[in-house]
Amino acid sequence: MAGIADVARLAGVSKSTASRALTGSGYVSERTRDRVAEAAATLGYVPSTSAVSLATGRTQTVGVVMPYVNRWFFAEVLEGIQHALLERGLDLALYDAKPGTAGRRRIFEHFLARKRFDGLIAVGLEPEDEELERMLALERPVVSVVAATSATSVVSIDDGHAARRATEHLIDLGHRDIVFLGGGSTAHWAHVDRRRMSGYIETMTDAALADHVRHVPSDVTCPGGYAAAVDLLGDARRRPSAIVGVCDEVAIGAIIAARRLGIRVPSELSVVGIDDHEYAEMFSLTTLRQVPREQGTAAVALLERHLSDPTLPPTEVRLKPTLVMRTSTAHPDSLESAMAVDMRATPRSGA
Amino acid sequence: MAGIADVARLAGVSKSTASRALTGSGYVSERTRDRVAEAAATLGYVPSTSAVSLATGRTQTVGVVMPYVNRWFFAEVLEGIQHALLERGLDLALYDAKPGTAGRRRIFEHFLARKRFDGLIAVGLEPEDEELERMLALERPVVSVVAATSATSVVSIDDGHAARRATEHLIDLGHRDIVFLGGGSTAHWAHVDRRRMSGYIETMTDAALADHVRHVPSDVTCPGGYAAAVDLLGDARRRPSAIVGVCDEVAIGAIIAARRLGIRVPSELSVVGIDDHEYAEMFSLTTLRQVPREQGTAAVALLERHLSDPTLPPTEVRLKPTLVMRTSTAHPDSLESAMAVDMRATPRSGA
Numbered sequence: 001m002a003g004i005a006d007v008a009r010l011a012g013v014s015k016s017t018a019s020r021a022l023t024g025s026g027y028v029s030e031r032t033r034d035r036v037a038e039a040a041a042t043l044g045y046v047p048s049t050s051a052v053s054l055a056t057g058r059t060q061t062v063g064v065v066m067p068y069v070n071r072w073f074f075a076e077v078l079e080g081i082q083h084a085l086l087e088r089g090l091d092l093a094l095y096d097a098k099p100g101t102a103g104r105r106r107i108f109e110h111f112l113a114r115k116r117f118d119g120l121i122a123v124g125l126e127p128e129d130e131e132l133e134r135m136l137a138l139e140r141p142v143v144s145v146v147a148a149t150s151a152t153s154v155v156s157i158d159d160g161h162a163a164r165r166a167t168e169h170l171i172d173l174g175h176r177d178i179v180f181l182g183g184g185s186t187a188h189w190a191h192v193d194r195r196r197m198s199g200y201i202e203t204m205t206d207a208a209l210a211d212h213v214r215h216v217p218s219d220v221t222c223p224g225g226y227a228a229a230v231d232l233l234g235d236a237r238r239r240p241s242a243i244v245g246v247c248d249e250v251a252i253g254a255i256i257a258a259r260r261l262g263i264r265v266p267s268e269l270s271v272v273g274i275d276d277h278e279y280a281e282m283f284s285l286t287t288l289r290q291v292p293r294e295q296g297t298a299a300v301a302l303l304e305r306h307l308s309d310p311t312l313p314p315t316e317v318r319l320k321p322t323l324v325m326r327t328s329t330a331h332p333d334s335l336e337s338a339m340a341v342d343m344r345a346t347p348r349s350g351a
Numbered sequence: 352m353a354g355i356a357d358v359a360r361l362a363g364v365s366k367s368t369a370s371r372a373l374t375g376s377g378y379v380s381e382r383t384r385d386r387v388a389e390a391a392a393t394l395g396y397v398p399s400t401s402a403v404s405l406a407t408g409r410t411q412t413v414g415v416v417m418p419y420v421n422r423w424f425f426a427e428v429l430e431g432i433q434h435a436l437l438e439r440g441l442d443l444a445l446y447d448a449k450p451g452t453a454g455r456r457r458i459f460e461h462f463l464a465r466k467r468f469d470g471l472i473a474v475g476l477e478p479e480d481e482e483l484e485r486m487l488a489l490e491r492p493v494v495s496v497v498a499a500t501s502a503t504s505v506v507s508i509d510d511g512h513a514a515r516r517a518t519e520h521l522i523d524l525g526h527r528d529i530v531f532l533g534g535g536s537t538a539h540w541a542h543v544d545r546r547r548m549s550g551y552i553e554t555m556t557d558a559a560l561a562d563h564v565r566h567v568p569s570d571v572t573c574p575g576g577y578a579a580a581v582d583l584l585g586d587a588r589r590r591p592s593a594i595v596g597v598c599d600e601v602a603i604g605a606i607i608a609a610r611r612l613g614i615r616v617p618s619e620l621s622v623v624g625i626d627d628h629e630y631a632e633m634f635s636l637t638t639l640r641q642v643p644r645e646q647g648t649a650a651v652a653l654l655e656r657h658l659s660d661p662t663l664p665p666t667e668v669r670l671k672p673t674l675v676m677r678t679s680t681a682h683p684d685s686l687e688s689a690m691a692v693d694m695r696a697t698p699r700s701g702a
Contacts, residue, residue, distance in 0.1 A: 093412070096430065
């Protein structure tokens with residue numbers, strides 16, 4: 001059976017470089033790593049990672065804890081993390097911790113306690129105090145993506161800023177009757193949603209529109225935004241001239257509801273979101289852009305810094321979302337701008 | 352420091368039961384596992400999993416290889432797998448293998464070769480011959496979710512049946528000019544999409560509608576279906592009376608395109624999908640239902656059988672999708688049924 005020395009000889013590198021390339025511990029250029037991997041594959045050599053772990057005390061694995069994997073934001077962050085770990089030769093252990101489930105309890109009490117990872121990335125986890133304590137007690141570096149805590153390093157966007165820019169944009173266009181749609185439909189009010197609503201309230205208040213502040217709760221999903229918007233828009237007496245969606249999925253739900261009710265966007269209703277979701281373009285949604293994948297990459301880079309320097313204090317990386325103008329917003333009652341984008345105005349030769 | 356004997360004593364079970372509960376090897380009731388985990392947590396006892404792996408030859412980890420995590424089907428299957436592994440005390444190592452990337456090559460040549468898992472689940476992977484050989488050479492059981500191979504065990508739905516039922520439903524309603532929308536927009540034509548198109552073609556041919564067979568390619572995403580449908584529906588001479596979407600996301604894209612063009616669904620256009628995506632209800636989409644989460648659970652159960660019986664031959668679990676009737680399909684030119692569901696007919700007091 002081939003040994004590490006054979007692999008190193010075939011790849012034309014030192015034994016220690018070959019070892020680093022195969023275990024993912026320490027820096028090796030991408031080209032060298034590929035060459036070593038090829039040599040190992042040719043010779044059928046595979047290091048016993050259990051033995052490597054005992055010897056180095058490193059698992060070459062990063063744990064990722066998240067409450068959902070089937071939502072746009074979480075799935076995109078996960079892709080970013082996966083990609084960055086793959087480049088570094090590290091494995092990804094996934095822990096799906098839905099709020100309020102027995103599975104989540106088991107993850108905190110059992111799975112994490114096994115410490116089968118060198119560090120943890122917690123994505124939108126919103127841990128209870130006790131859960132946070134358990135994570136910190138593991139004595140492994142923890143980086144959070146989106147978090148209210150300052151006990152760990154955090155990567156996030158400035159959510160308050162995003163909501164303020166969205167609201168300002170509508171006020172600049174001349175809107176006063178602006179509803180904040182989404183969040184707060186259950187006891188679980190996510191920090192990020194609350195921070196966004198605070199940004200909206202601050203901006204309305206600064207513009208002397210405190211009397212117009214109105215929150216319509218909904219599940220933070222596209223169908224949730226749709227259902228709440230059907231209720232809100234179906235009654236002409238309650239109907240606002242503009243909506244700030246807590247996120248793009250909710251904003252898109254509102255646009256779908258408006259179309260079904262025959263209310264034109266943007267001439268009769270302006271809608272702005274936060275995210276730049278993959279469907280935003282399709283609905284011509286004006287929104288504040290964040291790139292969750294980059295947050296995943298940034299979290300891995302930050303975790304790497306913690307791993308190489310255990311004295312590094314908790315660090316915050318806060319990214320600024322930018323306004324992406326599409327055509328879901330306009331001056332109130334601006335029929336002209338509507339005609340330019342409403343495809344129903346296109347001549348129809350059939351039907 | 353507490354040892355396994357202390358944990359067993361506190362939990363009131365034998366040492367071997369405590370060990371099984373903490374390592375995830377062998378059967379332990381859920382209640383016992385919780386009790387042992389609690390005792391371990393109380394005493395601060397955590398087994399060294401590297402030592403456990405060397406001793407048992409088991410990693411207590413299942414590897415999951417998939418080309419995407421940010422698409423509905425894949426994310427749902429992943430949730431099902433995660434849930435089933437969590438119940439069994441097993442870790443999940445995620446390998447994201449996008450077709451045609453350097454990362455995918457590295458996963459097959461390097462990551463999988465480390466064999467840091469007791470078995471593999473390959474979700475919609477469509478491996479090249481060489482990739483499949485590499486997986487089989489690992490001498491670990493492999494279960495595929497959706498696959499064209501018979502070299503591994505497979506869990507899937509009957510895709511041909513799904514497309515046949517969708518097409519029959521439209522023919523029964525009186526449609527003849529039925530387009531199959533989606534797939535084939537790039538060199539990568541997924542097996543599952545091809546099998547669905549074959550089901551459509553067979554059914555059209557059996558109904559003496561071979562002359563009406565028409566495939567309009569698109570990316571297999573909601574924006575992809577939207578873009579292709581805008582082209583198809585925008586030209587009245589090419590417009591069909593009904594569309595079979597290769598999946599719900601494509602079908603929903605077609606409905607969004609129709610609404611933007613002022614074409615009524617279902618009175619002027621019937622649309623049927625395959626999936627029962629989380630957005631299907633919101634668009635009143637008639638579709639063939641599959642439950643990807645159950646496929647993930649079934650894959651874990653099948654893998655477990657392979658782990659406990661290495662002589663088990665490759666096994667196929669094929670699930671039958673069922674027709675879910677909503678209101679996106681109707682007889683051609685059936686204005687009455689349209690009025691019943693078109694919310695634009697609702698009286699509007701405002702605007």
